[in-house]
Amino acid sequence: MLTINVAVLLAVIVVIRLRRRTHSRSRLDEKFTVVIVLALGVLIAPTPVGRGIMDFLGRLASGVTQAGR
Template sequence: MLNINLAFFLTVIVVLRLRRRTEARSRADERMTVAIVLLLGVLIAPTEFGQGLVRATGQLLEQVARVRL
């Protein structure tokens, strides 16, 4: 039996949708992409990978804030 991770599946969908030309997208298409990306974020957030991304982003923002001061 094949077990596909939903987060991985949504990542593939997002990549395929973002590869298309921007001019060909309607507002409904853009809204669908945003909804899929938000769902992907919700699925990734509680995982170790998601927590690592949050920590890495926080450290990057702290370094950028120090450079600007």
């Protein structure tokens, strides 16, 4: 039986959609891409990978704010 991880499927869809030319996208197409990316974020957030990304971004933001002082 073949199982497909929804997060992986959404990631593939996002990559395919973002490879398209920018000027050929309609406003509805852009909104749909944003919804897909938000759904991907919600699916990834509670996973260990999502926590690792959040930790990395937190450290990066902390370093940037300390460098700006």
